Amino acid sequence: MFVLTIDQRGSRRHGDKVPELLAALAGVDTVLPFERSVGDEVQAALVDPGAVVEAAMRVLRLKDWYVGVGVGLAELPLPASSREASGSAFVAAREAVEAAKKAGDRVPLRVRTGDAAGSADARGQAGAGGGPGVWAAASEAVLVLVGDVVRSRSEAEWRVLDALDAAPGAAQKDIAAQLGITPQAVSRAIRRSGRHEERNGRRAAELLLSQIVGGGR
Structure with a gap:
């Protein structure tokens, strides 16, 4: 199982942004929904690696949060709320979100594994065949790289990408007309945004995360 613990950065300066975060995470597939756990912290439990990547990228886009991804077991039966869950x-x-708080100017996301994945630390194993800790470290590295792409986009680039996501299969000329810009500007925004690199990186991160709980053992 995957658990995301997300803590707000600089809440005393910027106020409570938990409602904004929960709105951004609406629709992500979870087994225990995203909710405020304590203070300005949000938590959820997930089983789909793709959902973990999707949630992490949505959070990093907002730039106001530390992201901790934990992998391991949860005590069963699961309660209705992650606030009551353990494991x-x-x-x-x-551990992951606390490590993310030490990231400085780097992407504030860290991945850690628990006993269920066979390692107490995401960086704690380096055997020739790998292990959960190795897969977790690799997952973190890819998520940080993809997250850096996401965090670096301009508002103009996001306008184009959001319009493309809202109309799958739409021609770039139609997106341009909708936004009141030229088709060349749309093409330029897509290229500069790293959209294709993000998609490839997301797939790599999903595969790596799946190895922690499955094939990597």
Whole structure:
């Protein structure tokens, strides 16, 4: 199981942004929904690696949050709320978000594994065949790279990408007409945004995360 623990950066200066974050995370597939756990912190439990990547990128786009991804077990049966849940995945997520707070100017996302994944630390194993810790470190590296692409986009680039996502398969000339810009500007925004690189990086991150709980053992 995956647990995301997300903590707000500079809440005393910027006020409570939890409602904005929860709105941004609406629709992400979870087994325990995103909700305020305590203060300005949000938590959820997930089983789909793709959903983990999607949630992480939505959070990093907002630039106001530390992201901790924990991988491990949860005590069963699951309660209705993540606030009442426990297990190694939740412990690992707590360790991960605390590590993310030490990222400085780098992308504030970290991945850690719990006992269920066979490692107490995402960087703790480096055997020839790899192990959960190795897969977690690799997952973190890719998520940080993709997150840097997402965090670096301009508002103009996001306008184009959001319009493309809202109209799958639409021609660039139609997006240009909708936004009141030229088709060349749309093409330029797509190229500069790293859209294709993000898609490839997301797939790589999903595969790596799946190895922690499955094939990497």
